Amino acid sequence: MADENSRKGERYVHPDILAFVEGVHATDTGAFAAAFDAPKREGIPAIQVSRVEARLLGLILAMSNARKVVEVGTLAGYSALHMASRLAEGGRLWSLELDARHAALARGAIADAGLSDRVEVRVGAAIDLLPELASEGPFDAVFIDGDKENYPAYGAWAAAHLRPRGLLLADNVYYFGQLMDDSEGARAMRRFHEQCAVDFDTTCVPTPDGLLLGIRK
Numbered sequence: 001m002a003d004e005n006s007r008k009g010e011r012y013v014h015p016d017i018l019a020f021v022e023g024v025h026a027t028d029t030g031a032f033a034a035a036f037d038a039p040k041r042e043g044i045p046a047i048q049v050s051r052v053e054a055r056l057l058g059l060i061l062a063m064s065n066a067r068k069v070v071e072v073g074t075l076a077g078y079s080a081l082h083m084a085s086r087l088a089e090g091g092r093l094w095s096l097e098l099d100a101r102h103a104a105l106a107r108g109a110i111a112d113a114g115l116s117d118r119v120e121v122r123v124g125a126a127i128d129l130l131p132e133l134a135s136e137g138p139f140d141a142v143f144i145d146g147d148k149e150n151y152p153a154y155g156a157w158a159a160a161h162l163r164p165r166g167l168l169l170a171d172n173v174y175y176f177g178q179l180m181d182d183s184e185g186a187r188a189m190r191r192f193h194e195q196c197a198v199d200f201d202t203t204c205v206p207t208p209d210g211l212l213l214g215i216r217k
């Protein structure tokens, strides 16, 4: 399927392929579908992970038998549902959210999915909430998807509170395509990459905006 974009050597996948793959591998039903649609429905930013990415997060947690997981950035709970539904027996997800309205929507979605017994949404700035969570650790996985400027601090917290061989996942690590810019935010994201490569065995999954994946050394 060579076309103008692939000839130029840019990453390009035909939208029909992406739609087919999503339809086969990443369909949502019930509360999961409602949670995906919630941001648009409720007039808040529709910045949740894609269906395929949510599936990927869930499968990675299932493959690693994760039981105790922390998420930074809940929004309306879409990624939280996918991750919580894949936790091992007795598992728990703590999801941290700055915006009280987002947190309320997420709690509703979690209840609708029947997952309230295993997900706790805490409201506040993650940088303040993370120290309070420390006593629940060590954790099996941390998913970072909140404010980008604090990724270096969140990564450092994860390195300190994940069990050995625990998983780090972080979305938007291409920084919305601006990673190589000369801005404070881009520099912080590059520092995050570089520090993660020291503390974790890492790679960067080439999702549209990059998903960093690491195993705690």
Ligand SMILES: C[S@@+](CC[C@H](N)C(=O)[O-])C[C@H]1O[C@@H](n2cnc3c(N)ncnc32)[C@H](O)[C@@H]1O
Pocket (backbone or CB within 6 Å): 047, 048, 049, 072, 073, 074, 075, 076, 077, 078, 079, 080, 096, 097, 098, 099, 102, 124, 125, 126, 127, 145, 146, 147
């Ligand atoms: C990209 S969205 C999260 C999407 C969600 N993980 C999903 O895929 O369904 C980022 C969320 O982080 C929240 N946020 C922003 N700054 C934050 C902070 N300092 N602490 C905690 N959450 C924050 C925003 O309010 C927003 O809901």
